[in-house]
Amino acid sequence: MAYDKFNILTSSAVPLPIENVDTDQIIPARFLKATERVGFGDNLFRDWRYNGDGTPKADFVLNDATYSGKILVGGKNFGSGSSREHAAWAVYDYGFRAVVSSFFADIFKGNCLNIGVLPVQVSPEFADTIFKAIEADPKTELEINLPEQTITLLATGQKESFDISGYKKDNMVNGFDDIDYLQNIKEEIVGFADKLPY
Numbered sequence: 001m002a003y004d005k006f007n008i009l010t011s012s013a014v015p016l017p018i019e020n021v022d023t024d025q026i027i028p029a030r031f032l033k034a035t036e037r038v039g040f041g042d043n044l045f046r047d048w049r050y051n052g053d054g055t056p057k058a059d060f061v062l063n064d065a066t067y068s069g070k071i072l073v074g075g076k077n078f079g080s081g082s083s084r085e086h087a088a089w090a091v092y093d094y095g096f097r098a099v100v101s102s103f104f105a106d107i108f109k110g111n112c113l114n115i116g117v118l119p120v121q122v123s124p125e126f127a128d129t130i131f132k133a134i135e136a137d138p139k140t141e142l143e144i145n146l147p148e149q150t151i152t153l154l155a156t157g158q159k160e161s162f163d164i165s166g167y168k169k170d171n172m173v174n175g176f177d178d179i180d181y182l183q184n185i186k187e188e189i190v191g192f193a194d195k196l197p198y
Helices: 086-094 106-115 124-136 166-174 178-184 186-195
Strands: 008-016 071-074 098-101 118-121 141-145 150-153 158-161
Touching: 008 124, 071 124, 086 106, 098 124, 098 141, 106 118, 106 166, 124 150, 124 158
Parallel strands: 008 071, 071 098, 098 118
Antiparallel strands: 008 141, 141 150, 150 158
């Protein structure tokens, strides 16, 4: 399933300064029956966003019109817990294109990269700087430059670099998932196969 190409993202951000956010909080298990990557955004952080009767919880950040944007800034150890791909699907389907944290659970990080959400790991100090900047001005913008592998707080120019595998970076720039990548090099694969002696 192809997804949006990622090059340079400039956006305000939604702050979620909670540590150890696990995948069951991101998308509760009762919503895992669907097999397509659509509709999960409605239930992103479902139990934190809504009361038992379905009314929005006014004190949860996704229900606060003060904050908006395509970047979610989470606390340390974001995406821990089970390996469910649906957590990354929910983040993407809600409209986030990047998640920033000082540490990601490895499987969640991989699941994000597979479906077009860029996990940007920064130092704890820079994460704290971002949270403080958003608190001071909810409209403050971040620039995430994937080709350069940098994240910049535009108001001050403060910048950090982040790591990403070359393969996943190339896929995100082109909007490819793993199948799209193979389709894109189909001629090379066929050419190589034709040269084999068997």
